[in-house]
Amino acid sequence: MSSIPNTVKFFIQSEWKNKFALSSVFIHIFIAVLITYLSLPGIDKPIFSSLFWLIVIFTTIQGISKSFLNMHKGHFLYWHQLLSPVEFLVSKLITNFVLMLMFTLFSIFIFLIIHGFIVDDVFSFLLIAIITGAGISSVFTISSSIAAKTDHPGMLLPVLTFPLIVPLLLIGVKASKKATDGLGFMTLLPETLILLGMNILILFLGILLVKFIWKE
Amino acid sequence: MAKIPYKWYKLLAVLLLGYTLIYGLLIPLPTDVGILDETIRNLFYHVPMWFGMMLILMAAWIYSILYLQNQNPNHEIIARSLTYSGILMGLCGLFTGMFWGYNTWGSPWTNDPKLNGVAVGMTMYAGYWLIQKSVNEGEKKARLASVYNIFIFPLFIALIFVMPKLAKFSIHPGSGESVNFKTYNKTNNMEMVFYPAIIGWTLFFVWIAEITARYELIKQRKENEKLFA
Numbered sequence: 001m002s003s004i005p006n007t008v009k010f011f012i013q014s015e016w017k018n019k020f021a022l023s024s025v026f027i028h029i030f031i032a033v034l035i036t037y038l039s040l041p042g043i044d045k046p047i048f049s050s051l052f053w054l055i056v057i058f059t060t061i062q063g064i065s066k067s068f069l070n071m072h073k074g075h076f077l078y079w080h081q082l083l084s085p086v087e088f089l090v091s092k093l094i095t096n097f098v099l100m101l102m103f104t105l106f107s108i109f110i111f112l113i114i115h116g117f118i119v120d121d122v123f124s125f126l127l128i129a130i131i132t133g134a135g136i137s138s139v140f141t142i143s144s145s146i147a148a149k150t151d152h153p154g155m156l157l158p159v160l161t162f163p164l165i166v167p168l169l170l171i172g173v174k175a176s177k178k179a180t181d182g183l184g185f186m187t188l189l190p191e192t193l194i195l196l197g198m199n200i201l202i203l204f205l206g207i208l209l210v211k212f213i214w215k216e
Numbered sequence: 217m218a219k220i221p222y223k224w225y226k227l228l229a230v231l232l233l234g235y236t237l238i239y240g241l242l243i244p245l246p247t248d249v250g251i252l253d254e255t256i257r258n259l260f261y262h263v264p265m266w267f268g269m270m271l272i273l274m275a276a277w278i279y280s281i282l283y284l285q286n287q288n289p290n291h292e293i294i295a296r297s298l299t300y301s302g303i304l305m306g307l308c309g310l311f312t313g314m315f316w317g318y319n320t321w322g323s324p325w326t327n328d329p330k331l332n333g334v335a336v337g338m339t340m341y342a343g344y345w346l347i348q349k350s351v352n353e354g355e356k357k358a359r360l361a362s363v364y365n366i367f368i369f370p371l372f373i374a375l376i377f378v379m380p381k382l383a384k385f386s387i388h389p390g391s392g393e394s395v396n397f398k399t400y401n402k403t404n405n406m407e408m409v410f411y412p413a414i415i416g417w418t419l420f421f422v423w424i425a426e427i428t429a430r431y432e433l434i435k436q437r438k439e440n441e442k443l444f445a
Contacts, residue, residue: 142367149360150350160347163340164368167375194378201370209363212284 003083007091011067012098025063026106032059033110043115049176052111053169057136060103061161064096064137065144069153076214085214086207092141093203100137104129120182128179131192132172135199139165142206145213171195222426225419232416236260240409258316259406260413265309266334268418272302272425273341277369280362292358293432294425296348299365301425303341305417310334330388333379340368 015022032055036043043051079088108129112119119125143164147157175191220226240260279295282288313331314324325331347364351357380388 146347146360146364146367149356150347151352152350156343156346156350159339160343160364163336163343164371166336167371167378170379198374201374205367205370209284209366212359212363215359 001087004087004091004094007083007087008094011091011095015067015095015099021063021066025059025103028062029055029059029103029107030110033107033114037114043118045118045180046177048111048115048118049173049180052107052176053132053173055111056104056107056133057162057165057169059107060100060136061140061158063103064099064140065147065157065161067092067096068141068144068148069157071148080214085211088214089141089145089206089210092145093138093206096137096141097134100133100140101130104133119180121179121184124179124185124188125176127185128172128175128188128192128195131195131199132168132175135168135172135195135202136165138199138202138206139168142202142210145210149213168195168198171198226423229416229419229423232412233420236409236413236416240413243405243409245406255316255320256406258312260409262309262312262316263410264414264417265305265312267414268421269302269305269309271418272298272305272421273369273372276302277365280365283358283362284366289358289436290433292362293436294429295362295365297425297429297432298422299341299344300428301421303338303345304424305421306334306338306341310338328388329380330376333376337372337375340372344368 036051036055040047040051083091105126108126140161143161144153144157147153147160150156171191171194175188175195178187178191240257243257245254245256276295276298279291279298283291283295310331317326318324344361344364347361348357351360
């Protein structure tokens with residue numbers, strides 16, 4: 001377990017080296033938000049949070065899952081010698097959480113600049129975005145590690161991933177709608193707790209199952 | 217005549233389903249069901265599908281866990297057959313529901329949390345089928361599919377329990393504030409058919425799964441014989 005911080009550091013450094021991959025996700029987010037603005041200029045609050053999450057999941061899936069999809073069989077074997085599967089998965093989960101945090105915050109920033117400042121309770125909105133983003137990034141990580149092992153990872157990834165994030169996404173959309181209306185943090189408490197519980201469930205399942213995904 | 221394995225439960229399934237199909241159409245209904253009218257008989261053909269689907273998918277989940285624990289290929293075959301049978305049951309439930317909805321609501325699909333939840337759930341299980349079809353190596357395929365199955369079942373349960381709770385209203389009978397079959401069923405005579413129907417349909421789809429599993433086992437044995445001949 002002591003090797004996790006160093007591995008996370010290594011992963012983040014290698015993301016930083018691939019600047020074109022990172023910046024292409026940011027540009028992807030920007031152009032997607034711009035398209036929503038051009039096609040739906042006068043956006044109202046209920047549509048805002050649905051649109052926000054749609055853009056976030058469709059733009060970040062590539063950025064989060066590419067790390068697994070680009071791994072060749074040799075890479076897997078190399079990491080297998082250095083780390084246990086659980087250590088590798090936890091490092092990946094942390095790295096992807098950091099990436100997801102950056103992407104989500106950037107999307108909120110771009111959304112609020114382009115569509116105007118229509119979120120009433122920014123603090124709650126950010127909190128919900130971070131918790132839902134954590135869940136989404138862990139589902140992306142685990143299901144892309146499964147998809148990477150199949151024979152057609154690129155085709156299978158969206159089919160294996162999107163249905164799985166629906167439960168998380170529905171609660172996230174509902175909670176961020178409440179935050180957009182500024183109903184106060186106490187009204188968001190049940191959703192926050194459900195989201196945290198589901199995150200724990202997903203992490204638990206992922207850590208339990210990773211050694212079976214990894215076996216060669 | 218060839219020997220039929222586990223004859224008792226198949227006999228039970230045939231008896232219960234015959235009883236459900238015949239007596240389910242003959243049973244006198246409560247008279248005050250309003251718009252539901254005679255379509256309330258769908259209780260015997262649609263609702264048991266969902267109960268049975270949950271039971272069968274749960275059994276498939278348990279067999280997937282067993283496979284990962286002791287690497288017995290037969291457990292994977294059973295899990296796969298049960299999952300396919302569960303998907304078939306879900307589709308049957310969806311189609312009976314859509315047929316009922318077309319006659320009662322006027323459209324086969326409405327924006328109802330139960331319908332949408334099941335649609336997403338069936339897409340999750342479509343991913344399971346895709347994994348089975350897209351991996352060539354036998355052992356790896358079995359492993360990945362089992363892992364995916366173990367991963368999606370809790371999320372599926374979370375989905376179909378969370379989704380109706382989140383919705384403000386549902387026009388589906390038996391959820392939220394809408395009419396419930398129980399409220400109309402004061403004489404309890406419908407339960408005489410309902411509970412046997414659940415058991416009968418579940419056993420029937422277990423039977424389908426058993427046939428698929430036995431077919432797969434025979435196919436595997438033949439392949440092995442060819443390999444080592």
